[in-house]
Amino acid sequence: MSKISGAESQIMEALWDRGPLTAEELVQTVGPAQGWGEATVKTLINRLLKKKALASERTGGRALYRPLVTREDYVTGESQGLLDRLFGGQVAPLVAHYARHRALSADEVERLKKLIAEFEPDDD
The missing domain is CATH 1.10.10.10 (Winged helix-like DNA-binding domain superfamily/Winged helix DNA-binding domain)
Known part of the structure; x- marks a missing residue:
């Protein structure tokens, strides 16, 4: 398409x-x-x-x-x-760009941290 x-x-x-x-x-x-x-x-x-x-x-x-x-x-x-x-x-440079050029709220930062934690491999 x-x-x-x-x-x-x-x-x-x-x-x-x-x-x-x-x-x-x-x-x-x-x-x-x-x-x-x-x-x-x-x-x-x-x-x-x-x-x-x-x-x-x-x-x-x-x-x-x-x-x-x-x-x-x-x-x-x-x-x-x-x-x-x-x-x-790459996703990280995109997020870094927005973080540098647009103030992230505390809620957005917390949501990003939760997303990262979801994708981190378990150490089991």
């Missing part, structure tokens, strides 16, 4: 949140917030169909669109792409 663009991800988010939708429902759901008209939404739907990110099913004379990609798979791919492009695929 080809990479999903930022605009296309808005269509995907609506489908992940609400399940299968018609083009008209997608226009109503995504269009106003993005300032997109019907033509733009339909163009994005067609791009996603070509990328095999969506499936279209005819029901009652209307096309119903559903995602073929899970949100989890999308987030994993995007996250790995970011890590690869900016941090050589």
